[in-house]
Amino acid sequence: MNRRFFIRRAGAAGSLLLLPAWTAAAERLAAGEPIALARKKRLADAALNAAVKRGATYADVRIGRYLSQSISTRETKVDGVTNDESRGAGVRVIADGAWGFMATDRLTEDSIARAAAEAVAIAKANARLQDEPVVLAPQAGVGETAWCTPIRINPFAVPLQEKVEHLLAANRAALGAGASFINTQLYQINEQKYFASTDGSYIDQDIHRLWPTFTVTATDPKTGRFDTRNALSSPMGRGYEYLGADPAGKRPGVTVRYFESYDLAEDAVLAAQQAREKLAAKRVVAGQYDLVLDPTHLGLTIHESVGHATELDRVLGYEANYAGTSFATLDKWKSKEFRYGSPIVNFFADRTEAGTLGAVGYDDEGVPAKRWPLVKNGILVDYQKTRDQAHIVGQRAGDGCSFAQSWNAVQFQRMPNVSLQPGAEPLTPADMIKGVERGIYIVGRGSYSIDQQRYNFQFGGQLFYEIKNGEIVGMLRDVAYQSNTQEFWNSCAAICDRRDYMHFGSFFDGKGQPSQVSAVSHGSATARFNKVNVLNTGRKI
């Protein structure tokens, strides 16, 4: 069953007095009930029994209730509020050595058993194309268990009126500080998902994610120029408390950076001022610079050049037709000496860090969450794997990297959090900048592009500050840097210590055909990269 209630372009300037009525109605109409645990177990058993009866050698079922709410505003009005509730079940089986999958939105024992039977029939049809049977790494059943994101305030329990006013207040603040336009969004996700498999697992999880974000635009009618500055928030696996503007959760610096807590209105004001500053900023001179990259920026570089490159399904060619393959091939891993980065570079994969988008108790094939190294002292040591890939690299377990965006999509290998370990020596961003003779300090995510094997990339950012002889001397514009993954990470000369470690997030990471989105965090501290090629992206048309 899918239900959606929404208000489109329904805002009104200054009509705050009207908000309580319509927001209350929207909430009441959107409110559904969780699926009872006993019912989920009954349905799961119906699916698993039907699959086995039809000849499946393995089966799992995911029964889900997925809630999402997005609030969108521009300037002084609400652009739209959308509440989605989607519930149903997806059954995945192995029969005749091949995978099959079928989903149903009818949560009855008959319907789910029928879906299981259809999944077996599809598997058997697919087996005709298959030379070798699927080899599934063993996973001991964990019995009946539960896990939930450790949040303090459930965003879905916060009155819509309060959330709308939170966004509109930020908009007012930005307009008052010189923004020409501001578009603000708040995305909230709650996955109530129940996994069961023929291994003997019955896992009930309640997972939360949210992302407050905006784009501020400053225009200059005289010159016809415009520029933007996006929010420096991160999407998080946290509750509404992330928006609490707790002073302890932010760090002062060249610009304010938000770690465990976000101040939307403060960031919107800064964005309005900085968008104006960008309009008047000096154009960068192309050439080689030492780059000092803030975690709000570096997270995306990690995501593209390390996160996707170490996905084993890409390495093996499963994504060749769309997202591509990877330069981090099996021979490089087997050599145990492929230098991915300089010796201070350590990347770890993780599904356990609190507050992150990738944190779960178990993945979508019943594997417990864990943390493991991908790059150790600069050397490639491992990949991200699902259960059916583990045997290819001589391992006997999945990594907990299986994910499907909803009950109606088949699960496949998705990125866990992939993070850069902070430096061992005490070092702050301010100290790091002091050591740079000719460089650029980059904050925030901007334009990004990387090739299909993850060698050549180009990244922009939100804020670019010129560093001369250890000092920030002003803002630059038209900046993008280009490099090659291995060259770039080997040019990593310093990483700030744990005090500067924070999480960047990607809320809508696309992969697969048909495309599915997932959400993932990347932790890092500010890092320095020597002699990177910077281009000037200014053009005239």
Added chain:
Amino acid sequence: MSLLTESEARAILQKTLSFSKADECQVSLTGVRAGNLRFARNTVSTSGGSDTLSLAVTASLGRKSGAATINEFDDASLERAVHAAEELARLSPENPEFMPQVGPQTYLEPKAYFDATANLTQEDRVRWAAASIGHCKERKLTAAGYLSDSARFSALANSKGLFGYQRRTDLDFSITTRTDDGTGSGYAVADYNDASRLDAGGVTAIAARKALQSREARAIEPGKYTVILEPSAGVTLVNLMLGAMNARLTDEGRSFLSKPGGASRLGEKIVDERVNLWTDPLNAELPGNKWGQDGRAQRRTDWIQGGVVKNVGYTRFWAKKKGLDENAAPSPGFGRSIMGGTDTSLDDLVKSVKRGVLVTRLWYIRAVDPQTLLYTGLTRDGTFFVENGEIKFPVKNFRFNESPVIMLNNLEALGRPQRVENSLIPPMVLRDFTFSSLSDAV
């Protein structure tokens, strides 16, 4: 179950409207039956299907609106959905950008529905995948491909007497073939409304030839080159430019069409005079939809004619605000774009180039600067050096930084348009295309 006939759809819509007490009520009904099969490493990886039917109600009271969607169709559920939308509308604040619903429209009749596609089975998908994989295995190549098909209908009705019903089918096939040693890669893509036109083996043969030809690519210096962009390479940049031709953004001073002092480039020549871009729901090779998002009838619209910006897309609200007739203002839907060309084949275009680079596909294209429409991305799956009209050798892939506006000003020649990614785009010869660095990716 999901593909209702016109009379079945009309009955549900009218029943739903009969429950409404709002000033205006609009109901839409959409059903989709879709299937897909994905393969890689010369074997199937995932496949699945879906069959969905959903109804959306929008109710308006004065300038206040609310909406609800459901996928249950008994009378009680329909009535509940109408009441939910009305209750939301009643309690909503007034919308300063409210527009009354459109009245009856005269819709064109694109022919986009084909039984051959609507009746596809899993066996058909497996057969196509087997043909593709078989072709590759014979040549020691590895295939990764994706086949997806859908049959859908949509119907629309409102309390002002509007009614519309349309059906369409779509089929998309794409294939990447790689040599076993990983030094060559080729790509081909095809999309149709009529599945009987798909020759999966033939499409695979193009990708296979490119994979074999692209082995042992040589590195040549990045810089400005004359390029021959195949339709599969040029399509995204052209569509990104069309998608950015938005009236409101232009008027607000935040578009590549905005000019100093608040003026716009509408009516100005911005690209070579041989560039013509339009949309046309009745194009037989690329049948469109009867209506766009707001229910207005889709008509042929010229966006760029003789290099001059003829139209920018208006929402109904923005057209009214600007004093335009909303029914005459072009709708902002830019899908299924058509770019005019010539009768020259791709091979003959290549023959006309003295020194240049033939590009099969551009990839990971992202905006760098919306002010100039500067984009970056990379070549992929078949990039070749051309000299004196002949393909001489494969070259390593490049990163580009280029604006479609600059690119279409540097036009040398156009070829015969080809349907690709739901657009009709000609191969293009363009001088001074900016390749900014080399990529080792194959």
